[in-house]
Amino acid sequence: MNENETNKAQGKLQQGSAILRESTKVTIQNLMTVKSIVTILLTAVFSYLAIVGRISGEQFLTIFSVVIAFYFGTQYQKNSGGEE
Structure with missing residues (x-):
């Protein structure tokens, strides 16, 4: 070379x-973004609560599913170009 x-x-x-x-x-x-920070904080808090036994695994799964579905749902809507 x-x-x-x-x-x-x-x-x-x-x-x-x-x-x-x-x-x-x-x-x-x-x-x-605010939405991402809130999602990360909620994940951390509810993970901590599940680890120390303050909430059950089932409760954690329900809460976490709602938070993640909201986050990715709004991301999808933003990326697809708007409202229906």
Whole structure:
């Protein structure tokens, strides 16, 4: 491989790395929405309550299912383009 090809390969690698960083940045920004934070906090709280025995596994499953269904339902609606 000559010097020109090496420089091209390094340039492509740097460009790919920059795209990955930008993609990661966008993903983190999307996770920092209020809805996502509430979903993560609810998951953590109810997981803790189930682990220490304050709620049963069945109650946890019911609550967690509702929270996750709401989160992914609103994400799907947002991505599909609107309301019905």
